[in-house]
Structure formats: structure tokens, C-alpha cells
Amino acid sequence: MSDHDHSFRKSSCRVGALVGIVSLLSIVWLVILPAYARQPKMRQHLRWLDDQGIDPSAMYYTELEVMEDILAKQRLAEIRRKSP
Amino acid sequence: MNSTSPTPDPTDTARGDDNSNVATPPSRPSLWRDMSTSEDWWAIWCAGLLLAISFAVVWFGQPDNLSELLAASRANDDVTEAAAETVNKPISETPKLMEGAGVSTSEGTVSDDTTETLSASDLASETEAVAEDAVETKEESYEYTSPLKPFLSKPGKWTDNPLDAISSTWTGTLGVFLVIAALFAFANQTRGKSASAFLTAFPFVFLLATLAYWMSGQSVVKAYNLEYALWALLVGLIISNTVGTPDFLRPAISTEFYIKTGLVLLGAEVLMSRLLALGLPGVFVAWLVTPVVLITTYWFGQKVLKIQSKSLNMVISADMSVCGVSAAIATAAACKAKKEELSLSIGLSLGFTVIMMAVMPAVITALGFDPILGGAWLGGTIDSTGAVAAAGAVLGDEALEVAATVKMIQNILIGVTAFCVAIYWVTFVERDASGPKIGISEIWYRFPKFVLGFVAMSILFSFLYSSLTNGPELINAMIGGSTKTLRGWFFCLAFVSIGLETNFRQLLPQLKGGKPLVLYVCGQSLNLILTLVMAYLMFKVVFADTVTP
Structure with missing residues (x-):
């Protein structure tokens, strides 16, 4: 087998791997995860998180909606303490 | 991270009058040249400019009758x-x-x-x-928001229809693209790099970051605390380990520059006045236990497990004891850790967070802890901020409030941690143990300057928050409407860049002997015990009568 053929096979394998992984991820994100989200138990859990204003993937407190409510409540209490 | 760390020169010493060896630096670029070309300083300038503009827009855009409203x-x-x-x-x-x-x-x-x-x-x-x-x-109820908010956003949450993520946010995403492209093209050009090469590559890197945000926006993925950092890393890794990262993308792969700029922006979110949100009990739980666990875990990794890489040891210790991914990013940058070390730490943290988020509320219920004690324990131990809130909410509103507030107080510790780690690193770790002491000028030269920007922004915006009329509303509007979004994009771009630069084979040696895993488990076990003891003492014994969430 020539170097050219070997190189061509290698790059074909790489492109094939990329296509394979992308296809797999597409199935997971476009089919499996939406289907799982539709399960009654999961749907209930997601609705509960929404109602609570919680994003479990928040990295920092400023990304957390519920924290705004907590801080607003604490600030209101502080203002009341300063000027009852 | 490690790419710009200056290495000590063993010949670079001079004998002082007191017979102690003190290192003197060789000829180095002038401060002005350093400030106009180095990545650290440019991260400060870029983030400083973004913060100045964001604050100016909020300040000049406020209604005349804001106080009355x-x-x-x-x-x-x-x-x-x-x-x-x-x-x-x-x-x-x-x-x-x-x-x-x-x-x-x-x-x-x-x-x-x-x-x-x-x-x-x-x-x-x-x-x-x-x-x-x-x-x-x-x-x-009136809430003041930044006029910039509609023009800066990221792909949102979606459940069934993938287009939901971008249908209402595409203008904001485009806005972020234009802002970062213009700013970094200018910065690259000024630093002697090619702006056109950056502008050719950046749309593709930004597109990958958008894809990562889209993946992390799926409701189920969000519910399991799988943050965008993980998907950004994955997207980059897939490309670099299959077809390989094309050379034309390299000018826009600037991991350190993105991270440092994002961290300086994060400084504005580290508001010191939040520190006393839960009074002294919160400070004791979050600020006493955390440094003890961090230092003990680092020591354990060095002396008992004998982990070869000190920076890996430090990043895992900080990630586990402070607040997960954000602390890992800050510490990794401060101690110039390798990209693979940051990736590994984040992977460990996210994996354990998913487990702890599900298990800890059940344990607390089974043990019959009251919501305040349970919330404090959750807040002090679970790494990720969002996961703390999710676990706290399972136990009720009181627990949620205490857990989220303890975590917030811990979040603020990031600045101090990054600063102390940077000082420790340049003073002790980078120094040759058998060599001479290093002088102040050497410490200044080696010190990662962006950490100064991070701390300076924290002090500045904490001061504005406390001293301005309606300061909390103005600063919150600035953070919520612009800087938080931009900071998230910088971190996301950084993780895409890490993925694009990393080969899977580089990750494997880091797992050698399972030491990082053992370090994490031991450190977290200590964290669980100490936090519970301190939370019990503070919330149930010492301040039992005064604590009201």
C-alpha cells in the first residue's frame, strides 16, 4: 500500500469518527433527551425546578434566579432594620 | 495558564550585605512595555473596558426617579x-x-x-x-435592568424544540460575538499579532462555544448539573481528536487570554458586602472550614499521596473545598496549572456533584437534621452553586435559603483563594528549594497580574455597591444585564480552546494510580465532617437564638 493510500485511509477514518460521534450526539440531544424530558416524573421535576427558580447548572451565585429573590428579601429586611 | 510562567534562573542571584542570598531579576521589559504587550495586563484592560462601559450604560441609563420607583x-x-x-x-x-x-x-x-x-x-x-x-x-414590582441586556445573551433553555434555545436570544448572541470579536481583534493587533487571522478563526471557535451552550441548555442536562464547561471541552476534544484542529483556527484559540479576561470580569461579581448575609455563623461555616479543608487536602496530596503535580493537587483541593468549576478556573490560572489538570479537576467535581446533589438531601432527611443545619451542610460541601440550590430546595424553603447563602459566601472566597495561591506559588513553589530567597521585585515579576485586576474589580464594585445611592440595584443591573453574560462566554470560549488543544492521550497520565480520585474523596470526606461539626456548633449551639433565615 502506498503512502498516499495509507494517508487517505487514515484521514477517511478520522472523518468517519467525527461523523459517527456527531451522529451519536445528535441522537442523544435531539431524540433521547427530549423523550426523557417528556417522562411524567422528569417533567414534574423540571417544572418544580422552574417554579423554584433553580438552575442546577449555575456556576456562580449570580447565575441563580432564586438567589435574586433571597438577596432581595435580605435587602428588604436590611432596609427595614435601618428605617423601621 | 502554564504557558507564560517565567522560570527562575539559578544564576540569577546576588549576595546581600547580611550574607543571605537574594535573587535579583535580569534585565526585563519595562513596566510600560509589559503593560502594553503582556496577556495578563491586556486581560485587565479588556475586562476593565467592558466593565466601565457596562457600568456607564447602567449609570447614565437610570431613570431620574429611580429612588422613588x-x-x-x-x-x-x-x-x-x-x-x-x-x-x-x-x-x-x-x-x-x-x-x-x-x-x-x-x-x-x-x-x-x-x-x-x-x-x-x-x-x-x-x-x-x-x-x-x-x-x-x-x-x-419595579426592577431596574441594564439597557444592554437585550443585546447581550447566550442560547437559552430548551426541552423539546432545539430552536427554542436561539429563537429569542440570537440577537444577544450576535451582540456578544461582535463585542468579543472587535475587542480581541484590537487586543491582538496591539500585542503584535494579526487581527485578520484572529477574525478569520474566531467565528468558528465562537460557533463551537454556541454549540456547547446549546447542548448545556437542554432541560435534562441542566437538571443534572452538567455545566457548559463540560460540553465546551467535549466539543473541542471531538474535533482535535478526530480530524484534528485546523491550523487556521489557532489564532482564536487563546485559552489563557479568555480565562483571565473572564476572571477579571468575575471580580465585579465578588461583592464583599454579601459576606455577612448570614451573619457570623455563615462566615464561620464558609470561611473557616473552607481554608482548613483546602490546605489540609493540598498537604495530604503532597505528603501522603505524593502527587507529582503540585498544580493539579492545588486545583483539585480548591475546586472541592471552595465552589467547583469557578474556583477551579481561578486557582488553575493563579497557579499556572496545565490545561489537562483543569479539565480533570472539573470532570471530578461535576461527577461528584451529581451524586452529592441526589444523595445528601436523602441523608439529611434520614438523619432528621433540621432545615437550617441541613442547608448549611449542603451549602458548605456540594461544589456547584446550582446543585446546592437544587439539593436545598428538596429540603424546603428554609434549607434552600441557608444553603444558597452559605454557598454564596463561599463563592466570594474565590478572590482571596486566587490571590493567596498566586502569592504562595511565586514565593514558594516556583522557587528552587535549595536556592536563595527571592526578592520583592522577583515576586512582582512572576505574579500573575490579572489576579490583581480580579481583586481590584472586586474591591471597586464592592465599594460602589455599598456607597452609591441605589448601589445594589445599579450593580445588580450591570452584572445581570451584561458582565455576567460576557464572563460566561469567555469561560465557554476558554474551554472550547482547551478541548481544541488537548489530545486524549495527554489526559490519561493525569489519572495515573487514581490519585486525583483518592485526593478528591479524602478531601471531600474531611469537608463533610468539618462542615457538619461547624454548622452544628454555629447554627445550633453558639448562635442558636439569633439565626433566622
């Missing part, structure tokens, strides 16, 4: 709160509650006189109707 909104909140309590209180208590809140009925303000003239049932229906009206008007 906020006062009216607070009064409305008072009424709503009292009304909400009224709906749930026995009828006999309602007049006092409503009077306290200054609620007016159609008959006038509720007073002792009116209660005398109304029958009990009339009063009950009247107050209930007013209460419900007041609760409904809650939506009218």
Missing part, C-alpha cells in the same frame, strides 16, 4: 408580603397584619374603628380580597 416597589412588596401572610392567617390576626403594612381597603385603612363596624365575615372576605389583589400586583 424603588421605594414604591418596596412598599408594594411590603403590602404583598403582608397580604400573602394574611391569606394564610386566622381571621382574628388579619386587621393587625394589614394595618402594619398600611393596606387600604375600599373603606379606608383597616383600623380598630373599622373592625368594630364590620362583621367578622365581612371583614374576612374584605381582607382576603384585598390580600389577593395585593398578591396579584406583585408582578408590577
Whole structure:
């Protein structure tokens, strides 16, 4: 087998791997995860998180909606303490 | 991270008069040249410019009557709160509650006189109707938002339809793209790199970051605390380990520059006034246990497990003891850790967070802890901020409030951690143990300057928050409307860049012997024990009478 053929096979394998992984991820994100989200138990859990204003993937407190409510409540209490 | 760390020169010493060896730096670029070309300084300039513009827009865009609007909104909140309590209180208590809140009925303000003239049932229906009206008007509460908010955003949450993520946010995403492209093209050009090469590559890197955000926006993925950093890393890794990262993308792969700029922006979110949100008990739980666990875990990794890479040891220790991914990013940058080390630490943290988020509320319930103790334990131990809130909410509102507040206080520790780690690194770790002491100028030369920007922004915005009229509202509007979004994009771009530069084979040696895993498990076990003891002492013994969430 020539170097050219070997190189061509290698790059074909790489492109094939990329296509394979992308296809797999597409199935997971476009089919499996939406289907799982539709399960009654999961749907209930997601609705509960929404109602609570919680994003479990928040990295920092400023990304957390519920924290705004907590801080607003604490600030209101502080203002009341300063000027009852 | 490690790419710009200056290495000590063993010949670079001079003998002082006191016979102690003190290193003197060789000829180095002048401060002005350093400030105009180095990545650290440019991260400060870029983030400083973004913060200045964001604050100016909020400051000059505020309505003339902002104070009145906020006062009216607070009064409305008072009424709503009292009304909400009224709906749930026995009828006999309602007049006092409503009077306290200054609620007016159609008959006038509720007073002792009116209660005398109304029958009990009339009063009950009247107050209930007013209460419900007041609760409904809650939506009218005034909140000041940055005028920039519609123009800066990221792909949102979606469940079934993938297009939901971008249908309402594409203009904001485009806005972020234009801002970062223009700013970094200018920075690259000024630093002697090619702006056109950057602008050719950046759209593709940004597109990958958008894809990572889109993947992390799926509701189920979010519910399991799988943050965008993980998907950004994955997207980059897939490309670099299959077809390989094309050379034309390299000018836009600037991991350190993105991270440092994002961290300086994060400095504005580290508001010191939040420190006392839970009073002394919160400070003890979050600020006493955390450094003890961090230092002990680092020591354990070095002396017992003998982990070869000190930076890996430090990043895992900080990630586990402080607050997960954000602490890992800050510490990794401060101690110049390798990209693979940061990736590994984040992977470990996210994996354990998913488990702890599910298991800890069940354990707390089984052990019969009250919500305040349980919340404090959750807040001090689970790494990720969002996961803390999710676990706290399972135990109820009280636990959620305490857990989220303890975590927030820990979040603020990031600045101090990054600063202390940077000082420790340049003073002790990078120094040759058998060599001479290093001088102040050497410490200054080696010190990662962006950490100064990070700390400076924290101090500046903490001061503005506390001292300006309506400071909290203005700073919150600035963070929520622009800088938080931009910071997230910088971190996301950084993780895409890490993925694009990393080969899977580089990750494997880091897992050698499972030492990082053992370090994490041992450190987290210590964290669990110490935090529980401290939370019990603070919330149930020492300050038991004063703690009210």
C-alpha cells in the first residue's frame, strides 16, 4: 500500500469518527433527551425546578434566579432594620 | 495558564550585605512595555473596558426617579408580603397584619374603628380580597435592568424544540460575538499579532462555544448539573481528536487570554458586602472550614499521596473545598496549572456533584437534621452553586435559603483563594528549594497580574455597591444585564480552546494510580465532617437564638 493510500485511509477514518460521534450526539440531544424530558416524573421535576427558580447548572451565585429573590428579601429586611 | 510562567534562573542571584542570598531579576521589559504587550495586563484592560462601559450604560441609563420607583416597589412588596401572610392567617390576626403594612381597603385603612363596624365575615372576605389583589400586583414590582441586556445573551433553555434555545436570544448572541470579536481583534493587533487571522478563526471557535451552550441548555442536562464547561471541552476534544484542529483556527484559540479576561470580569461579581448575609455563623461555616479543608487536602496530596503535580493537587483541593468549576478556573490560572489538570479537576467535581446533589438531601432527611443545619451542610460541601440550590430546595424553603447563602459566601472566597495561591506559588513553589530567597521585585515579576485586576474589580464594585445611592440595584443591573453574560462566554470560549488543544492521550497520565480520585474523596470526606461539626456548633449551639433565615 502506498503512502498516499495509507494517508487517505487514515484521514477517511478520522472523518468517519467525527461523523459517527456527531451522529451519536445528535441522537442523544435531539431524540433521547427530549423523550426523557417528556417522562411524567422528569417533567414534574423540571417544572418544580422552574417554579423554584433553580438552575442546577449555575456556576456562580449570580447565575441563580432564586438567589435574586433571597438577596432581595435580605435587602428588604436590611432596609427595614435601618428605617423601621 | 502554564504557558507564560517565567522560570527562575539559578544564576540569577546576588549576595546581600547580611550574607543571605537574594535573587535579583535580569534585565526585563519595562513596566510600560509589559503593560502594553503582556496577556495578563491586556486581560485587565479588556475586562476593565467592558466593565466601565457596562457600568456607564447602567449609570447614565437610570431613570431620574429611580429612588422613588424603588421605594414604591418596596412598599408594594411590603403590602404583598403582608397580604400573602394574611391569606394564610386566622381571621382574628388579619386587621393587625394589614394595618402594619398600611393596606387600604375600599373603606379606608383597616383600623380598630373599622373592625368594630364590620362583621367578622365581612371583614374576612374584605381582607382576603384585598390580600389577593395585593398578591396579584406583585408582578408590577419595579426592577431596574441594564439597557444592554437585550443585546447581550447566550442560547437559552430548551426541552423539546432545539430552536427554542436561539429563537429569542440570537440577537444577544450576535451582540456578544461582535463585542468579543472587535475587542480581541484590537487586543491582538496591539500585542503584535494579526487581527485578520484572529477574525478569520474566531467565528468558528465562537460557533463551537454556541454549540456547547446549546447542548448545556437542554432541560435534562441542566437538571443534572452538567455545566457548559463540560460540553465546551467535549466539543473541542471531538474535533482535535478526530480530524484534528485546523491550523487556521489557532489564532482564536487563546485559552489563557479568555480565562483571565473572564476572571477579571468575575471580580465585579465578588461583592464583599454579601459576606455577612448570614451573619457570623455563615462566615464561620464558609470561611473557616473552607481554608482548613483546602490546605489540609493540598498537604495530604503532597505528603501522603505524593502527587507529582503540585498544580493539579492545588486545583483539585480548591475546586472541592471552595465552589467547583469557578474556583477551579481561578486557582488553575493563579497557579499556572496545565490545561489537562483543569479539565480533570472539573470532570471530578461535576461527577461528584451529581451524586452529592441526589444523595445528601436523602441523608439529611434520614438523619432528621433540621432545615437550617441541613442547608448549611449542603451549602458548605456540594461544589456547584446550582446543585446546592437544587439539593436545598428538596429540603424546603428554609434549607434552600441557608444553603444558597452559605454557598454564596463561599463563592466570594474565590478572590482571596486566587490571590493567596498566586502569592504562595511565586514565593514558594516556583522557587528552587535549595536556592536563595527571592526578592520583592522577583515576586512582582512572576505574579500573575490579572489576579490583581480580579481583586481590584472586586474591591471597586464592592465599594460602589455599598456607597452609591441605589448601589445594589445599579450593580445588580450591570452584572445581570451584561458582565455576567460576557464572563460566561469567555469561560465557554476558554474551554472550547482547551478541548481544541488537548489530545486524549495527554489526559490519561493525569489519572495515573487514581490519585486525583483518592485526593478528591479524602478531601471531600474531611469537608463533610468539618462542615457538619461547624454548622452544628454555629447554627445550633453558639448562635442558636439569633439565626433566622
